[in-house]
Amino acid sequence: MTESSTTPARLGQPEEMREFLARNPDIEAVQLVITDLNGVGRGKNVAREELDALYGSGRNVAGSILGLDVTGEDVEGTGLVWSVGDADQCCRPVAGTLARASWLSRPTAQLLGTMFELDGRPAKADPRHVLARAVGRLQERGYTPVVAVELEFYLLERDADGRMRPARGLVSGRRSERIEAYGLGRLDDMAPLFDDLYAAAHALGLPVRTLMSEYAPGQFEITLEHRADALRAVDEAIMFKRAVRGVAAKHGKVACFMAKPFAELAGAGMHLHASLAGRDGRNACADDAPAGSAVLRHAIGGLRATLADGMAVFAPHANSYRRFRAMSYAPVAPTWGVNNRSVSLRVPAGPPSSRHVEHRVAGADANPYLVAATVLAGMAHGIERGIDPGPPVEGNGYEQAPAGELPTQWHAALERAARSEFLAEALGREFLNVYLAVKQRECEKFGALVTDRDYEWYLDTA
Numbered sequence: 001m002t003e004s005s006t007t008p009a010r011l012g013q014p015e016e017m018r019e020f021l022a023r024n025p026d027i028e029a030v031q032l033v034i035t036d037l038n039g040v041g042r043g044k045n046v047a048r049e050e051l052d053a054l055y056g057s058g059r060n061v062a063g064s065i066l067g068l069d070v071t072g073e074d075v076e077g078t079g080l081v082w083s084v085g086d087a088d089q090c091c092r093p094v095a096g097t098l099a100r101a102s103w104l105s106r107p108t109a110q111l112l113g114t115m116f117e118l119d120g121r122p123a124k125a126d127p128r129h130v131l132a133r134a135v136g137r138l139q140e141r142g143y144t145p146v147v148a149v150e151l152e153f154y155l156l157e158r159d160a161d162g163r164m165r166p167a168r169g170l171v172s173g174r175r176s177e178r179i180e181a182y183g184l185g186r187l188d189d190m191a192p193l194f195d196d197l198y199a200a201a202h203a204l205g206l207p208v209r210t211l212m213s214e215y216a217p218g219q220f221e222i223t224l225e226h227r228a229d230a231l232r233a234v235d236e237a238i239m240f241k242r243a244v245r246g247v248a249a250k251h252g253k254v255a256c257f258m259a260k261p262f263a264e265l266a267g268a269g270m271h272l273h274a275s276l277a278g279r280d281g282r283n284a285c286a287d288d289a290p291a292g293s294a295v296l297r298h299a300i301g302g303l304r305a306t307l308a309d310g311m312a313v314f315a316p317h318a319n320s321y322r323r324f325r326a327m328s329y330a331p332v333a334p335t336w337g338v339n340n341r342s343v344s345l346r347v348p349a350g351p352p353s354s355r356h357v358e359h360r361v362a363g364a365d366a367n368p369y370l371v372a373a374t375v376l377a378g379m380a381h382g383i384e385r386g387i388d389p390g391p392p393v394e395g396n397g398y399e400q401a402p403a404g405e406l407p408t409q410w411h412a413a414l415e416r417a418a419r420s421e422f423l424a425e426a427l428g429r430e431f432l433n434v435y436l437a438v439k440q441r442e443c444e445k446f447g448a449l450v451t452d453r454d455y456e457w458y459l460d461t462a
Contacts, residue, residue, distance in 0.1 A: 009114060009122070009132060010231055012093035014055045020098050021048065026107045027100070034061065034091060034113045035238055037127050037435050038070045038316065039367035043091075043113060055093055058116070063089040066115060066125035067434060069442050070317065077437035080125060089123050090116045097235055099204045103196070103246035110204070110242065112235055124430040127369035128231070133428065134373040135230050138380055143276040143284060145376050146356070148226035149237040151364050152268040154218045154256040155190065155248055164261065166218025167253045176217050186213040190220075197222075197247045204243060206236050215329060216265040228277060230372060237368040259315070259363030260322035267323030267330050268364035272375050273348075275356035285355040290338045291392060292347055292355035300336050300345050300357055301389035302382020303375065307334040307344060307361065310374040310426075311407050312417035312439060314362040318410050318446045323363055326398040331360050333401035335393045342397030345389075370427070370435075377426030410443055 021027065030051060032043040042065050046054065053059070064086050067078030074081045097112035115123035122129040138145055155167040168175045169189030180186055187194065194211060201208040207225035214221050224240060227233035241257060248255035260267040276295060278284040285296035315321055323330045331344035336357075339349040346358040357379075362371045381387070393400055407413040417423050417436060424432050 009092070009129070010095045010229075010235075011114075012055060012095040012098060012111075014052070016095065017051050017055045017093070017098060020109070021051070024100060024107075024109065027109050028107050030098070030109045030111050031101060032059065032091065032111050032113050033238075033242065034065055034115060035127060035367070035369065036066055036068055037125060037367060037370070037431075037438060038068075039127075039238075039365075039369075040068075040070065040072075041238070041242055042068070042072075045108075054091075058090040058092045059113075060088040060118075061091045061113075061115070062086055063115070063123065063125075066123060067438065069438050069445070071442075071445075075438045075441045077441065078125065078434045079437075080434065088118065090118055092116060094128075094235060096205065096232065097239065099239075101242075101246065102200045102203045103243065103250045110239070112238065124428065125434040127367055127373075127431075130427050130431055131231060131234060131369045131373040131376075134376040134380075134426065138276065138376060141380065141383070142279045143383075144228055145230045145379075146226055146228045146275045146277055146283070147230040147233040147372060148224055148273040149233060149368055149372075150221060150223050150269075150271040150273070151237065151241065151257070152214055152219060152221045152270075153244060153364060154216070154258075154261055154268060155193070155220065156218060156254040156256050156261070157252065158254075164254070164256070166216070170251060178217065179215055180213055180217070181215045183213045187211060187220075193247060193251045193253065196250065197243060200243045200247050201240065204239050206240055206243070208240070214266065216262070219266060219268065226273060230376065234368045234372050257364040259317070259320040259365045263322065266328060267325075269323070269330060269360060270362040270364045270366055270368065270371060272359040272362065272371055273356055274359065274372075274375055274379065276379070283353055283355065285357075286353050287355055288352050290347065290349070295383060296347070296355055296357065297389055298382045298386055299379035300347075300382065301387030302380065302385070303345050303357065303359065303378040304334045304336060304382075304389050305387055306374075306378040306381055306422050306426075308406050308416060309420035309422045310378065310417075311361075311413040312436075313370045313374045313423075313427075314366055315410075315413060316363075316366050316439065318443070320363045320365055321408060321410055321413075324406075324408060326401070332398060333403075333405055335397050335401060336389055337393040337397060340393060340397060343393050347392075374423070374426055377422070381422060410446075414439055414443060
């Protein structure tokens with residue numbers, strides 16, 4: 001296969017690898033990271049000496065790596081396991097992702113990989129190719145998506161009883177039980193960890209920007225700079241999540257991207273910011289009006305129209321649905337507004353040139369490639385059809401949220417996705433079939449579990 005780094009897949013070239021090794025002569029091993037449909041990084045550690053072959057012709061890996069459930073178990077219904085003899089596919093390096101993993105004690109680099117069939121076709125179950133197609137669809141219509149990812153996460157640790165709790169500060173050694181939103185003192189208390197995280201991000205080439213204390217003890221958010229290359233923006237989100245986990249572990253903490261790790265505290269979201277550059281390179285969403293241009297409003301109309309269909313992507317796990325609660329900074333209906341955080345689709349305040357939409361629905365547990373692909377496809381859907389989003393919500397969007405317009409249970413979201421022609425087009429029918437096979441299997445396995453709550457509620461009453 002001869003695909004170059006300038007094509008949608010953005011494949012790494014041998015020159016990039018050789019330059020990296022020349023700058024980093026101490027590197028002994030490389031973590032090859034393949035992102036599965038749950039957003040889990042899976043792969044292999046390869047020796048430095050193996051990089052020549054990897055960048056030259058790729059590395060064969062079992063294709064079933066893309067059909068694992070969230071627990072790492074094969075799902076035969078994907079068509080990637082025994083029905084094809086657990087056949088190999090070819091993993092190719094992603095351009096610009098070979099970099100030091102500074103949180104590891106051994107001199108090690110990290111490299112993202114993307115999967116292809118052995119004849120060179122993009123692997124049907126690779127989520128990165130799904131995003132590449134969504135980007136290509138907009139580019140064919142003269143638009144280049146400009147994307148930024150915001151990720152909320154918790155820093156946790158285990159108590160003596162084994163329960164996860166918000167982490168104690170590294171400087172004070174104390175655990176705060178207060179919310180302390182925007183609290184600078186909490187950032188100072190975790191300064192050794194965040195200093196290492198910013199250093200790790202710099203080594204990875206990530207445009208890490210604002211750090212803030214979020215709306216719960218132990219909860220934080222770090223923003224990544226927007227990119228006019230959506231694939232690169234999401235690659236950076238993938239690398240960032242791995243860096244947060246690795247640096248946190250180095251400091252004895254657990255980085256948690258669960259959508260709702262604590263019932264009584266705020267959930268963790270993944271907010272995707274998106275605008276569209278036109279053929280002239282200017283922001284096609286820009287306008288003096290606070291709600292943006294007609295292009296932006298039509299894009300929001302498409303996002304509203306497709307939001308329910310995409311819930312199985314934005315909320316991919318049983319835990320995901322515990323996040324959607326009124327007055328929680330998590331949206332509960334397909335609403336939009338200007339400078340309003342109580343809606344699903346927010347047009348942030350700012351100068352006319354900065355107009356864009358902030359998609360606030362996805363949890364931090366979702367796969368960033370699939371979230372971005374579904375959002376961009378929703379925007380294209382609205383622009384192509386000229387969909388009017390209706391009037392923006394003003395004031396408390398929770399009080400004005402229409403009930404029943406979004407599936408609020410996992411099985412209902414999966415049923416909606418299985419019927420969705422939009423999602424089949426946005427993700428590709430073959431990918432959607434694999435995704436649903438995995439998610440339906442997970443839903444069945446989760447529903448069959450007997451938990452402590454079963455005994456608490458039913459032991460003496462049933």
